[in-house]
Amino acid sequence: MPYDKPWLNIADQLAKLQARGMQVEDAAKAADYLERIGYYRVSGYWYDFRQRSAPFSPLDAETGGKPRKKVRVERPVLDEFKPGTRFQDAVELYVFDKKLRLLVLDALERIEVALRVDLSHRLGEKDAFAYLKPELFHERFSVQLDPKTGLTRHHGWLGKHAALVGRSRETFMTHNKAKYGLPVPIWVACEVWDFGCMSTLFAGLKADDQDVIAQTYGVADGRVFATWLRSLNYLRNVCAHHSRLWNRNVVEEPRLPVAGAIPALDGFIGNSGLRTRPFLLLCICQHLMGVINPASTWGSRLKQHLQTGFPNLSHVGITLQGMGVDEGWELRAW
Template identity: 65%
Template sequence: MAYDKPWKSYENQLDQLIQRGMIVTDRAKALHYLERIGYYRLSGYWYPFRERSGIYCPLAATNGKKFKLGSTNRLVLDDFKTGASFQNAVELYVFDKKLRLLVLDALERIEIGMRVDISHSLGKKDPFAYLKPELLFEDFSAKLDEKTGLSDHHQWLSKQSTLVSRSKEEFIKHNKAKYGFPLPIWVICEIWDFGTLSTLFAGMKEADQDAIASKYGVSNGRIFASWLRSLNYLRNVCAHHSRLWNRNIIDQPKLPKVGEVSWVDPFQGEAHLLARPFLLLCIAKHLLTIINPSSSWGQRLTALLLEFPDLQHVGLNLNGMGAVDGWEQWAW
């Protein structure tokens, strides 16, 4: 399908929004946001403000209006809901930006803590355990991909090698000059990113996974591995400045059995809640509680969530991010 949408000036972009029913109370300020943030980025925040038709119907039934097919098979029209304003979209954008920054703060602490957990556990077996297939899970270290002919371990080592070659850290230079390669796991782990550590954790032997997971109140290390994988997805969303608050989570975490981790129970069997970021925020808070019991992150998260913009007139609230009923009563 050929792309036929023309270039529009900022003035024309704003005029188009007004024609579609968006309220603009300060034209100069709205133009400034279009110039500094961009129409396309902001459109992700005013998208939920757009009118929906009834259940899917032929184009003729939309009275000639353009539409997109939404995830619920309702037609997403160009016109905005009554009362939707440009300022509403900006407020939602600012809330989302604050949320991403807060999440990155938590993930930094979790990433560092997990580096220590993994390197300490494997390092006890051998300072270079990360190189030795026999010390890792067999499917990770020995099973070959039909397309590449490589194991997941080989691909992980390649990724780690890239991180080492890119690193400008003095401790890497020092250890390389004094001892040469390979570097012991408690040194090289310091250049791992979240994806690298979560992949290695997934490749550890089940008993080693279980031992680390148990520190965090989770008996099954494979479930804990899915938590780390989902947090890595969350980290990538935040690091790339993508919309977070109501994002559909592609890499969803698995849940422990009912009763094992009490706060998890309201999410069991709830497809909407499992596919929204609030669950991942809860996982981050759970891990931080063990890593740093004095952390104020949970209180800061609560304060931010309570600042969610008043968007009831366009049908939006914290349910859109998967918040469970009564979440504010949790001892965060």
């Protein structure tokens, strides 16, 4: 359908929000936020402040209004805001989310660096250029062809790896290329891999190599750990692109270890609703941080931010439950 929404200046944007029931207590300050953050970006934070229509099922008309079992009930979001919604509420939620993303990036940096060492050490022992050797990876990664491209996943990974090495201007990389040429050994190459490149290579490892690395992080099954890395790469991309995180629907859902293996994750087992929210990924980060640096204060800083940084939005029915916290989360050791 053709796009027919008109351009609005800042004053008109505020007037539109007020007409839909949002309280704007300081118009000048609100206008400043819209100019610096942008209407579209901050709108993601007031989405849950909007009212919903009365429950409606597409089959109601067929049943004469009588309820049916196992029928999806639709409640479309309306333009109008819930009573008591304030512009400042959305701003405070935005600020909370910004600080949360910065905390997460701090943890992901440490996790990424530690995993680079683990991957390069494990594979480098086999061959300095192990990442080029198809025989060191499982067949679905290094032999099986994608019917659409006619290439293996390993071929695709090598293309990304080559691009990262080629555009790197790091001193250590230019030195190695000038003195020894290409390819560069894995312990050099890994320093320019991004999280996605690293997680893809880990997923291509043979099972025994995956297990050895995963077990250093207290995860018995390397295939479970591979899904963690894929999910953390998704989390990293959300944070790096400054996207809304706190109540995001996680499309890269990680697998969980068996009950009791990592007690902090037990509350998510059997609860699909919690597994698709970001708090599970934060708990995974905390577990990994505890292995990488047992003296780290990251977990306590995260807990403090969740407890003191989350704005009071009870008047519009919004709580930390939206990010998927499990029961008793605040009582665990952080």
